[in-house]
Amino acid sequence: MARPARPVLNRQRIIETATAIIDAEGLAALSTRRLARELRVQAPSLYNHFATKEEILDAVGDAIIAQVDLSTFGRDPWPVALRTWAHAYRAAFAAHPNMVPFLVHAPGRRPAALRLADAVYGALVDAGWPPGYATRIGATMRYFVAGSALGSFALGFPADPALYDGHYPHLGDAHRLHEHRAQVDDGAFELGLDALVGGFVTLYAEVVAG
Amino acid sequence: MARPARPVLNRQRIIETATAIIDAEGLAALSTRRLARELRVQAPSLYNHFATKEEILDAVGDAIIAQVDLSTFGRDPWPVALRTWAHAYRAAFAAHPNMVPFLVHAPGRRPAALRLADAVYGALVDAGWPPGYATRIGATMRYFVAGSALGSFALGFPADPALYDGHYPHLGDAHRLHEHRAQVDDGAFELGLDALVGGFVTLYAEVVAG
DNA sequence: GTCTATACGCGGATAGAC
DNA sequence: GTCTATCCGCGTATAGAC
Secondary structure, eight states, X not given: OOSOSSXXXXXXXXXXXXXXXXXXXXXXXXXXXXXXXXXXXXXXXXXXXXXXXHHHHHHHHHHHHHTSOOTHHHHSOHHHHHHHHHHHHHHHHHTOGGGHHHHXXXXXXXXXXXXXXXXXXXXXXXXXXXXXXXXXXXXXXXXXXXXXXXXXXXXXXXXXXXXXXXTOTTOTTGGGTXXXXXXXXXXXXXXXXXXXXXXXXXXXXXXXXX | OOSOSSOXXXXXXXXXXXXXXXXXXXXXXXXXXXXXXXTTSOGGGGGGTOSSHHHHHHHHHHHHHHTSOOTHHHHSOHHHHHHHHHHHHHHHHHTOGXXXXXXXXXXXXXXXXXXXXXHHHHHHHHTTOOHHHHHHXXXXXXXXXXXXXXXXXXXXXXXXXXXXXXXXXXOTTGGGTTTTHHHHHHHHHHHHHHHHHHHHXXXXXXXXXX
């Protein structure tokens, strides 16, 4: 079976399968052989659809960012839009935490990331923010969202109580963070988002309306 | 020369050299062979000092976090301490951006990270913050600092103006972000830090003093 | 405590048959 | 458009000499 009657591969299938492997086993686990095995195909066949492995990764990254809903920016006042978008942005990142370092690294070469930056920056400038502020607000938001999706804070603390005994006087209950993972991580995100947007609203009164 | 007159390797040298390779070429570039070559030694010699490569990485991570000055927490009011520490924390992360994903992943198993968590959490609780708030404030700060150190916002946008032509109406000047890298990234960090700490101060008035 | 030698698998990518 | 065959280097880790 050299050439099948109909193609068995296409970019969409390759992207979806690559994403699944990265999500389940990490970025380092994605190899052309591993990807091909999952697709019931031999590794060289992938090169009919992508020139290099790096192109596959770019396509995976673009598909993730393309899912972020940007429609709030034309519709809602900027503080509401910033909050709504932040939630959508975090959801997209957090669904693929192993891709976050890659996504952050070179967004400028992926169309979906540029559309996102254009929407955020444009909405802030249209609302009256000076360009320098609009840029830094966008950067601040990405820092916070990427950091929150990069890895759970709560899960960073082992559930074994013996690890904290004696040496860390205030961490007596740290082993219980595991149980409250969602409460801690989601709560911290909301807390930070409130503070950031609240701070920007105060600043807006001084810088733009003042 | 089987056994040298005096040991040529020690943990300290291995840690420093591994850190240099990771900083210069990325986490993936660190292999036992590459590390040994840099140390003018053969790869198996490393196993006299570390049992596995993972142990080397843990030691590198611990050394980075151990450099974060925590003395502000016994000394300054909590909002000042939070700001002072955030700068030190960011400096440590940003000096080794390629290590950030690793550092975030399992802090609980490295002593320096536990000392850091103990100091932050302890200072907030001692100041009167309820435990749940202290935890989430610590998590929020790590999100923001890790995100800001993970990758430059400004450098994510290619310096080639042609890339933005036509398709992105508000990104006409995005190619100039490169030139203003420090201004953008440092400015965004300060902007976010102001907003976060300011928000916590307001919240403190309601939750603790109110 | 460092060396040499070695085991054994995985990595990305290409050439050419069908 | 997928296959088989192949290149060639790198990966961690162990055994045993000195």
